[in-house]
Amino acid sequence: MAAPSAPTHIGNYSIVEQIGTGASSDVYLALEEKKFASVAIKQLRKTCQSEPYRKLMANEVALVGKLEHKNIVRLLSAHLDDQSGPYVVMEYVKGVPLDRHQHGDTLLPVNTVISVVEQVAFALQYIAGQGVVHRDVKPENIILMPNGQAKLTDFGCAIPTGTAGEMVAGSLAYMSPEQLEGQPLDERADIYALGAVLYRLLCGRHTFEADSEFEARIAILNFPISPIVKHRQGLPPALVAVIDRALKKNKDERYADWSEFIRDLGEAAHVIRMSDYDVDLYRGFSMSTQSVLSRFMSTDRDFSRSGFSRSSMPDSFGA
Structure with a gap:
């Protein structure tokens, strides 16, 4: 049954339920009429249908329509002039968004976290090769399926490599300093974001401590990240080194590209797999x-x- 606030139909699709909420849009599980195929529909909310938001969705369609990768949620069609509001139809992925596992008492095993991050890194390496920066890599935008496959979704903030976009967009906790300052971006901004995701999924905390958005901005631009050992002991030094390098404030000190990041993360994963030490010993404890x-x-x-x-x-x- 559709939630009271959700529409019953969008275009030729029957709405089953609302399954997500973004900064400017709502996401619904829907059935395509006659075919009874399950899809996900992302539609701009009525309060967010002004020209800047419409441009962002049109940009998403232009950039994502050409992407095909096993770890990326596919965009199936776009309806930008619908009377009820612009919407896109996407592959429906049955799984759990990783924000369900970003707190201390819900953390996933280290090997699962590394597997997910590796998969997302390959997806981001692919889009970098297509000239795209995701700009909003965060746990909420990564779906973990029951078979262990991870899918990256929500390209609503995506921009062409080497540009800054018409506005600063993304999620503050995962923004690189250059993204926060509105500079032109390349894959190193997404590397920073995935490093912040890895940090969050391993220790249940953000990379900085702040009581307000203003303090968070100051921390991102000026202060070193809070050492992960402050929140999670027992992680192999090789893995901590990957996180630290990915989160360098100066983009020239980060990994230069995804190949370097994937190589070092794979080496850290090998160390963990070959060790007889329980790397999950400290998971979930104060x-x-x-x-x-x-x-x-x-x-x-x-x-x-x-x-x-x-x-x-x-x-x-x-x-």
Whole structure:
């Protein structure tokens, strides 16, 4: 059943339910009439149908219509002059957006996080080769399917490489300094964003601590990121190094391209796979509990999480 606030029909599609909300649009699960095929429809909200928003959607169609990659949600058709409001029809992907796994008590296993980030990196490498910068890489725009495949979606902020777009757009927590300042962008802006996604999915925190949007902007432009070890212990140095380099404020100090990022992330993944150390030992625990675990581990390297789980922890450890 459609939600009370959702339309019952858009064009030749019957609306099943609303499944997402963006800065300027709503996303619905819909059925194409006669074919009964499931699709996702993204339509500009009535309050966001002015010319700048219409231009952004038209730009999305122009850039994304040519993209075909197994880790990118496909755009099937566009209807920019519909009376109810401009909308695009996309492949419906049954899965979970990764913002469901960006908090301390819902974090995914490290190997799953790396697999997802690797897949998205290949998708972003592909679009870079097509002359496109996504400009809004964040957990909400990555869908994890039950079979482990990841899909990158929402190209509403995408721009051609080497341009800045007509307005600064994207999500502040994942913006590179040059994107925040409205400079022309290349793939290094998306590398920064994916580094911030990797950071968030591993520790459940943003790369900076701020109480307001103003403080966040100051932090992005001027202050180093909060060291990930401050929030998550036990990660291999090789993986921490990948994150640190991807998040360099000076784009010339970041990875020069996706090939370098994918190479180093793959090497870090290999270190993790070959290690007999439980890299998920600290996942989901508070820092005070991680400190207790760390002290225990320093005296007993055979210790494993199976022998020290939340169910057996004394209250004094305060997870």
